[in-house]
Amino acid sequence: MVKMLRCIVVLTALVVSAHGLDNGLALTPPMGWMSWERFRCNIDCKNQPNDCIGEKLFMDMADRMVEDGFKDAGYEYVNIDDCWDLKERDSAGKLQADPDRFPSGIKKLADYVHSRGLKLGIYNDFGTKTCGGYPGSLGHLEVDAKTFAEWGVDMLKMDGCYADVKTMPQGYSNMTKALNATGRPILFSCSWPDYERASKIQPDYKLIAKNCNIWRNYIDIQDSWDSVLKIIDYYAQEQDTLAAVSAPGSFNDPDMLIIGDFSLSVEQAKAQMAMWSILAAPMLMSNDLRTISPEFREILLNKEVIKINQDPSGKMGKRVMQTQSHMEVWTRELSSNALAAVIFSRSQSAPAIFETTLENLKFPTTSKGYSVFDVTDNKPLGNYALNETLSFIVNPSGAVMFKATPIA
Amino acid sequence: MVKMLRCIVVLTALVVSAHGLDNGLALTPPMGWMSWERFRCNIDCKNQPNDCIGEKLFMDMADRMVEDGFKDAGYEYVNIDDCWDLKERDSAGKLQADPDRFPSGIKKLADYVHSRGLKLGIYNDFGTKTCGGYPGSLGHLEVDAKTFAEWGVDMLKMDGCYADVKTMPQGYSNMTKALNATGRPILFSCSWPDYERASKIQPDYKLIAKNCNIWRNYIDIQDSWDSVLKIIDYYAQEQDTLAAVSAPGSFNDPDMLIIGDFSLSVEQAKAQMAMWSILAAPMLMSNDLRTISPEFREILLNKEVIKINQDPSGKMGKRVMQTQSHMEVWTRELSSNALAAVIFSRSQSAPAIFETTLENLKFPTTSKGYSVFDVTDNKPLGNYALNETLSFIVNPSGAVMFKATPIA
Numbered sequence: 018m019v020k021m022l023r024c025i026v027v028l029t030a031l032v033v034s035a036h037g038l039d040n041g042l043a044l045t046p047p048m049g050w051m052s053w054e055r056f057r058c059n060i061d062c063k064n065q066p067n068d069c070i071g072e073k074l075f076m077d078m079a080d081r082m083v084e085d086g087f088k089d090a091g092y093e094y095v096n097i098d099d100c101w102d103l104k105e106r107d108s109a110g111k112l113q114a115d116p117d118r119f120p121s122g123i124k125k126l127a128d129y130v131h132s133r134g135l136k137l138g139i140y141n142d143f144g145t146k147t148c149g150g151y152p153g154s155l156g157h158l159e160v161d162a163k164t165f166a167e168w169g170v171d172m173l174k175m176d177g178c179y180a181d182v183k184t185m186p187q188g189y190s191n192m193t194k195a196l197n198a199t200g201r202p203i204l205f206s207c208s209w210p211d212y213e214r215a216s217k218i219q220p221d222y223k224l225i226a227k228n229c230n231i232w233r234n235y236i237d238i239q240d241s242w243d244s245v246l247k248i249i250d251y252y253a254q255e256q257d258t259l260a261a262v263s264a265p266g267s268f269n270d271p272d273m274l275i276i277g278d279f280s281l282s283v284e285q286a287k288a289q290m291a292m293w294s295i296l297a298a299p300m301l302m303s304n305d306l307r308t309i310s311p312e313f314r315e316i317l318l319n320k321e322v323i324k325i326n327q328d329p330s331g332k333m334g335k336r337v338m339q340t341q342s343h344m345e346v347w348t349r350e351l352s353s354n355a356l357a358a359v360i361f362s363r364s365q366s367a368p369a370i371f372e373t374t375l376e377n378l379k380f381p382t383t384s385k386g387y388s389v390f391d392v393t394d395n396k397p398l399g400n401y402a403l404n405e406t407l408s409f410i411v412n413p414s415g416a417v418m419f420k421a422t423p424i425a
Numbered sequence: 426m427v428k429m430l431r432c433i434v435v436l437t438a439l440v441v442s443a444h445g446l447d448n449g450l451a452l453t454p455p456m457g458w459m460s461w462e463r464f465r466c467n468i469d470c471k472n473q474p475n476d477c478i479g480e481k482l483f484m485d486m487a488d489r490m491v492e493d494g495f496k497d498a499g500y501e502y503v504n505i506d507d508c509w510d511l512k513e514r515d516s517a518g519k520l521q522a523d524p525d526r527f528p529s530g531i532k533k534l535a536d537y538v539h540s541r542g543l544k545l546g547i548y549n550d551f552g553t554k555t556c557g558g559y560p561g562s563l564g565h566l567e568v569d570a571k572t573f574a575e576w577g578v579d580m581l582k583m584d585g586c587y588a589d590v591k592t593m594p595q596g597y598s599n600m601t602k603a604l605n606a607t608g609r610p611i612l613f614s615c616s617w618p619d620y621e622r623a624s625k626i627q628p629d630y631k632l633i634a635k636n637c638n639i640w641r642n643y644i645d646i647q648d649s650w651d652s653v654l655k656i657i658d659y660y661a662q663e664q665d666t667l668a669a670v671s672a673p674g675s676f677n678d679p680d681m682l683i684i685g686d687f688s689l690s691v692e693q694a695k696a697q698m699a700m701w702s703i704l705a706a707p708m709l710m711s712n713d714l715r716t717i718s719p720e721f722r723e724i725l726l727n728k729e730v731i732k733i734n735q736d737p738s739g740k741m742g743k744r745v746m747q748t749q750s751h752m753e754v755w756t757r758e759l760s761s762n763a764l765a766a767v768i769f770s771r772s773q774s775a776p777a778i779f780e781t782t783l784e785n786l787k788f789p790t791t792s793k794g795y796s797v798f799d800v801t802d803n804k805p806l807g808n809y810a811l812n813e814t815l816s817f818i819v820n821p822s823g824a825v826m827f828k829a830t831p832i833a
Contacts, residue, residue: 057775068776239773240821242688243651279821280650280773284687365647365688367465368476413648413687 037227040202044265045327046299049094054273054303058100058149070100071118072126079133081306090318096138099149127169138172144180159195166199177212185209193228207232226267238272240280256335263333270299277304277313284415286316291359291418294326295334295349321392325357355422364413371411376403385424392418445635448610452673453735454707457502462681462711466508466557478508479526487541489714498726504546507557535577546580552588567603574607585620593617601636615640634675646680648688664743671741678707685712685721692823694724699767699826702734703742703757729800733765763830772821779819784811795829
């Protein structure tokens, strides 16, 4: 009986893996904006017309992305998260946007977002209900995939509330097939491994990477530095497993950038940006681009940091060093034999000097050493042999990021 | 045997309490600047001349306090913390400032600080060594008190590393006597109850308040929001004990303001300022006033918040409400029957509406209600009857502070 069951599981896995994601998207980590962390499930458009989940919010953000330099920097997706629809499907079984909050409908919103040169994302749930209590997609995967394609949606985040976790490998793979079947390229974001982790099931990341462009591994980010640290802890703990599946078209997703919200200081914002870049993470901001202050906008628009995030290799960085003074170093291999490093501080004390050599960080030998560039502060640091000392001042709860390119 | 011991303890306490602090200082919570949290024990003046514990640092801060509005706002003390002296006393048994770092000596530094209309604070330790390993005052209390008075010092923080905690009640009281004996009014900051707490000894706050102008109750603040929260937790837990001894001349000290350092966001900085104000806490900044950004300076210079901190009643506020949405309300009685309140958010989510009435917050009945003023944003909110609803939007890890004055 046990053997037979195992046999069925193996067969199922084979069947599933034969139908991978086939959309050619996310060759580098997707960049954009997403409503959840900053605006949650605020549906009170009567009293809070600017802050509720409604078409105005997404049009406003699209406008800001275009007019304030975010689009030019690479931010592309405008993503609706939970709480956008009515609590009931229509008579044909289709999801329907709340007409009070989205009076023009999602198709018109997609048209608007496209007219601004951006793409639209939307949200559903694999189970019977979304986390916020809206209709789930269980038993409706095909019709929902078709609906989203008809509306002109470009990205889908499928959450996993109110669902049987054990059915997710097959179920999410069915959604992949349904999305492929629409003929429209829709970037697919899966919450599947996060729910497996929470249920103490080891995610099958090969299968996940075949079926999803990006996937959440860990709990939702909250507006706190503590939350950022917890996520980084998890990535460090699981880095060998996670880095093995990071590649063009398939990326681990540590959740949204909270830069410009209420909790992160400027130092901490630079540190989140650097870490998400070294991790080859999706850069999905959740903030209010209408009121964000200039120092945070500048951090989000740092071209050199974004360039590392978007490196075509798609490789995820790993932690290679921890010190007793609460510093750690993460490194990432880039294309053309270049490397990036983040010196990340968990100190709660004063700025501290950190000295190391590229050799200590396990950079490969080159004939002439490396040219080193400080991408946080956008300045060249000079040429360094492998055993030459590099010295940085690192602020508490801050980070320094540099790129090292072999000298030709 | 046990009875006899108890008898001795009671007698000792009586003897001690007969010699209280007699300096007429700290009638309102002291305000100023202190080196520790931001600059620690950095003695490397060769490589970091601007950031090391040396006379330049304290002269720079005195200059900034005068020229950038801090003195006008009430900030007065410029306080040297640990690591200012040589590791050996001189041949006469006196402490001596490190001549490389304080080439002019402490007396000249005091003269300079006084010439700018400010006051100078210094640091010693009750035990055999300071926490940083410099000479302790055990067995040298009188000579050290005299030395500080001769130098023109205006405030003394006496730490409690490398000491027998059980001897602190008597020993700190001896230092009080030694300070009184100099004839110079020297504000006395005691770390005694913090060390008792750490040793699980219940501090005798009546005796402490008799002998100290301010005293540390709890662990050192660090550069993190988490540290601020832990301190507030402790104050909430002990509020009845601590509030009972807060009065003109004697204040609980939750440690330094870290506003303008590396970890606090603007919201969190406003929240620390509001909480320290409602607690009638000393306002001792530890930051770099030479590079602090304007939004943090503005928070530290908020006149209305400072006015509440400096209210002549000297009463400490208490937590009167906690909600399931991670909000709490603290209130403080002010002079002239006015009250102040802080709505403090521990949320890590989105801004939230908080509604209450003054009645809910246990404000006393008045014939005509209260005139309410938002001191965080410096704007009148109008007149409110006790049962009328007040509504605020409170940001995650932020605070709103208001003052309510009975309508005449």
